[in-house]
Amino acid sequence: MMKKLSPTLKNIVKLLNDGHYHSGEALGEHLMISRNAVWKNMKQLTELGVELETIPSKGYCMKHPLILLDSKQISQYIEPHPTLKINQWDIFGSIDSTSDYFRSQAPRDGLHVCLAEHQTAGRGRFGRAWHSPFGANIYLSCRWPLNQDASNLGGLSLVISLAIVAALSEYGISGLSIKWPNDILWQGKKLAGVLVELQAESHGLTQIIIGIGINVNMKRLPTPEINQAWVSLDSIVDRPLSKLAAESQKQGAPERRTGAYTSVCEDSST
Structure with missing residues (x-):
């Protein structure tokens, strides 16, 4: 819903x-x-x-302030990319899953981004539940059509993970690492996750759905569905963080890196 x-x-x-x-x-x-x-x-x-x-x-x-997402403010921060233009934003207060949202929508041209303040059925790899408290973290998915066979896109999850690490590093956050294939860790604790899903279509076109979850202001509440050590950005820097700032930085970095990745794929296929 x-x-x-x-x-x-x-x-x-x-x-x-x-x-x-x-x-x-x-x-x-x-x-x-x-x-x-x-x-x-x-x-x-x-x-x-x-x-x-x-x-x-x-x-x-x-007791805990909530900084809600605003599409107009986010778009002001995103660095324009020459080949990847965001054609549409959708922001929901609550949704089952931002990635599942795209599965229910007809494909469109260009990059389409969906964010939510809360997910009722957020999921990670192998369908594992992704804890998604309201207004606390970033829950984002984007769909991107690429004129490439799905077999050429095996490294995309790593590219996105590297982009998130690069974006967070711009905030001066060190101690980050990537646990293959889709976890971003800080000092061994899970900070973010990436889920890449490919939908092959006719004529060599592939619809890419990239799901990203990143802990921003998540409090240490009882979370029985989380069975591993985790950390949130606010505890790393010892202050509440605006999801807007984190989102704008993170959104720009994947655009730059996926643009470069697209060029490599296109060159390799010619």
């Missing part, structure tokens, strides 16, 4: 990001909505897994 976030819910998150208590009446007056509408939005945030504290005499408080 795909859900967009309403402008009202986004505005409530912005108000609660100060970490203070806000009464339902005050929020309603500020946003010009009823207290019942405020309650419904709070219920939605709770259902998405957001930690809210409620005290009858004080109101609502969100």
